[in-house]
Amino acid sequence: MPESWVNSAERIGADLHLELSGPGGRRAALIRALREAVRSGRLPAGTRLPPYRSLAADLGVARNTVADAYAELVAEGWLTARQGSGTRVAERAAPPRGHARVPTRGPGRVRGPRHDLRQGAPDASAFPRAAWAASYRRALQQAPSEVFGPGDPAGRIELREALAEYLARARGVRAEPDRIVVCSGFAHALRPLFGGGVLRGPLAVEAYGLGFHRELLAAAGVRTVPLPLDEHGARVDRLTRERAVLLTPAHQFPTGGPLHPARRAAVIDWARARGGLVLEDDYDGEFRYDRKPVGALQGLDPERVIHVGSVSKSLSLAVRLGWMVLPERYVDGVLAAKGDREAWASVLDQLGLADFVVSGSYDRHVRRMRQRYRDRRDRLVAALAERAPHVEVTGVAAGLHAVLRLPPGTERSAVGAAARRGIALDGLAGFRHPDTDMPAHDGLVVGYATPPEHAYGAALEALCEALAPGGESGGHPAEPAACASPGP
């Protein structure tokens, strides 16, 4: 990295901060400043210094002053000068220790698990780089200048129009661009909703859910009250004095069932009767594999439901974009709470995503990934049926994860057996609300979307081994190739 900066520094005359002060004239001051910059490690060994002319112009001194200072420091051994390679900081001038660069926390030092089956992330190797780059470039070329000025806290109109179209068509959301507020994801949506007083606690939540969300809410001073789950989803009949309820109606997270149609109707009735609000986390609504898609709850009553979604599952966590579709009466309050000056979400990514949706690239990508994840889920179900028949895959065929129901009391040992085979995954216990009194279930949450395509077979094989009856000793007679096969 220093090398490439250095190359350009020569060409363009890089910025170099030097303060010329103290006794003895400009030349002496420049020598002192350069020496100090090298000694402190600010200019590492090998750094190429700007050409005389460039530095002289920056500092308002004569070129000869710079040339003299460089020559003096070369003589002292701080710098080296070589024909065609300019003036550089000498190797031996580098500070021996203390100021040396600390080794970084870079990807090279972090060793991930051998088999990553944690839920929450799509296959990172499947990011549609070419199509995304094309959308981004096109959007950047066509953008009016005002894009680069202070933004609309609601988000770019291009993206809100594209999302309105898409969410209506693909998710059954009743969305106009003016009801949509762009954010950087679900967690970011919680801030203006609760911080701005649009929503107030206590908030009813599903008894199993994302601990990360509960922590965020607790940090914001919002008390959460767990609703038990049964085979029809959250027991919304238990709602009483809460002001709002957070639900994952399309695909309960993490247990995997959709909210029963009667419950969908009941929660809307509750909201209308009590002046309550439903916060709909539509985190993986695009991924349903059994041809029984469940539309957004918001479609039942746009004035009682806040619909929240993002591209975290459909595209990547790296594109930090999400959206809220709000009841009309809350739009101004949310925008005020979000703040005029802080749109947070990258405006350029917003334009890129608008183009990505409008051009059809988003549909194409979702379709491709839907097929891929459906195949992976099928392989998981088939392999477990053969190799670990005591493990039940629960929930509907949807999403990026499956829950494996385990015999009571075996969850912890199963997570341990998986860990010993290099598999990272979560047990159900971590998703359970601490205050719920519903019976606990033992289970594993398997994020089958997470590994890259080439690594999925090995991860599945390792999982089958860890879960095979007779423990993890590998004594089961089944054909090991069943897990690693390319699937039906």
Place this chain on the structure above:
Amino acid sequence: MPESWVNSAERIGADLHLELSGPGGRRAALIRALREAVRSGRLPAGTRLPPYRSLAADLGVARNTVADAYAELVAEGWLTARQGSGTRVAERAAPPRGHARVPTRGPGRVRGPRHDLRQGAPDASAFPRAAWAASYRRALQQAPSEVFGPGDPAGRIELREALAEYLARARGVRAEPDRIVVCSGFAHALRPLFGGGVLRGPLAVEAYGLGFHRELLAAAGVRTVPLPLDEHGARVDRLTRERAVLLTPAHQFPTGGPLHPARRAAVIDWARARGGLVLEDDYDGEFRYDRKPVGALQGLDPERVIHVGSVSKSLSLAVRLGWMVLPERYVDGVLAAKGDREAWASVLDQLGLADFVVSGSYDRHVRRMRQRYRDRRDRLVAALAERAPHVEVTGVAAGLHAVLRLPPGTERSAVGAAARRGIALDGLAGFRHPDTDMPAHDGLVVGYATPPEHAYGAALEALCEALAPGGESGGHPAEPAACASPGP
């Protein structure tokens, strides 16, 4: 926009959310679902429906079922079918009112001021689109897959390395990548610093500063205590029991002077003696025009100063990226407060910026803008000297704004005179801390960087007219062309 979606829908088979339920078989259910989607406005007039095959595959029904349903709805007048143009929603099928799309808050409806001289934004028309697009594309092509997975809350290592190099070289910051935490700007930095308990109030601030920051701090429950300003900057000798102080040492915002070297030393002494911290907002440090650059205060003591910067002034508000350079002992606390899962800042923009810095494009752009803003400031000074000699331009030649000192009691009328000429700008009063007892100054804060290049002359001319002696009646005899000339 519907047209372009429609084109791609035909090609790829767009996603269309339809729930088939109720009595009478699949065909009847599909007809009901489509009719309802049109009636509710979810499928607007003119929308092209997916081809039979594509929709049939999605719903798990026979192609003929879809063909029959389409034909029935064409017969009923809900859809139209034309050779080569597919099946579309009929124009007359659109809902007459109520469900019609609300007009949007788009850029077309918002009329900005004729002359925008508000501070805070660089010239939006000068965004380096081609160079930025090249960096982004290169970064996207070269990125390892893990980029698209869950991110490091500290930010991408590529960007932290590039910033460490740049900030050391250009701003005199003592920065290692491991001390840098990427954020989306100064306001975003405040959250983990205060919310996470790394910093606690009360916080001393400069008596003149950004009201937006004071509001954010107040919302976070942090009390701010104003320090008076004099000709040497903030009166840091007034610090007593505060735990931390927020300063703009390179270029006091908005009054425009640098913190005197003796004060710089004094505030570090205070921090060491009292265990205090300095929060350095280096908002426009790259832009100094008089060859007397002031390095970052952080260079004096990296363990006592938190250095915060961003690209908001140097590049664009649309690239929402900033950084904190932290004392080593606070890094873990800030990362914990920031949260593992929420990096907020776009990871792809982070990679783009890393390439932009390393390739030298950032230096080139800063240099080009420095020259442009220097010229604009010179023109402002020259024009006012001739046309409104009673108005004094204060502060050093630096930054993206200037403060025009006005005779006592005239600020409000000057802002009004400017507004009547279509000029948006701020008076000094709005930046004053409500609790300060230092004497108030009348003045205007002129953001000379904000207008596009072609519009600056006219804005300057209008400003001269508004400020000319004898009021705004235009009775001043000076040559009007002086303001609008292309400068020295």
